[in-house]
Amino acid sequence: MSIIFQQKCFRCKKNYVTVSRGQRYIICYDCQKQDLHKNIKDPKMKKFFNIPEEFYQKNSFLRDIKIKYLQFGELSEKQIDAFKKTVKKYKEEKKANKL
């Protein structure tokens, strides 16, 4: 079971971010928004990251993965898997709540 807690954003020191244990780079959506919208050249990865914006708003882990990709240009299989799992979970939640 992952432990989830709230921590203040490192950058603005104003907004709280929901994080799970082991996450180091804690930045809120507002502060990351600009970085998140950088253009992705690889069409496969573009599709991969093409998920509803609210998922990025809600989840700092998803933002983290996208920022990492934008920074380094690649992701490990483990990161890709974790990203997919989180997105799937959100999609199911969304369906269940009929949002």
Ligand SMILES: [Zn+2]
């Ligand atoms: Zn912030």
